[in-house]
Amino acid sequence: MNKSQEPIQRSHSPMDLTNCKMKVAIVYASVSGNTKELAEELYQILLTKSVHLSIYSIEEFSLADLCQYNAVAIGTYTWGNGEIPKEMRRLYQAFESLNRKEITTAVFGTGDSFYPMFCGAVDQFRDMLYVHTNLAATLKVELRPQEQDFHRCDKFAEALLLRASMGIPVS
């Protein structure tokens, strides 16, 4: 067999081996549209990857479906004094009580650096998700996403998918 006839070697991720696409959900809360815009930017990026992708506002999302996903990207604005918005607390509590290290997560959000706790809700989610899930990445954006944020969005999406394809971390 000469060089050109050799079989092509391909590397497979665990997902390829099971021949099914990774299931990814984006779940976000937004009042004035900034976080929704960021969620939609991430959706557009993830659409170009080979994943089964869904996007939900928190009001549309059923907590009962949480364990169906290999990866969940959570988007939140920050309220009060660095607080998680009321509508996002049930998602926070669900991840906390499920304690599923096999779900890869990432958290993104918009905030206003005028406030002392910039994107405090992202920090609170990050600390909990690090303990109770397989946390891959965080992303904080000042109010509406701008052009300089798009590269950061790419990196965030890449980190989420890479971590999810690696499987459950050894603790």
Ligand SMILES: Cc1cc2nc3c(=O)[nH]c(=O)nc-3n(C[C@H](O)[C@H](O)[C@H](O)COP(=O)(O)O)c2cc1C
């Ligand atoms: C009453 C109030 C409190 C806020 N508190 C914070 C805060 O503590 N930290 C922060 O980074 N942003 C804070 N913000 C800013 C919002 O998080 C920011 O405008 C965000 O982009 C809104 O997201 P949305 O457009 O998706 O609703 C506050 C805004 C309001 C109106």
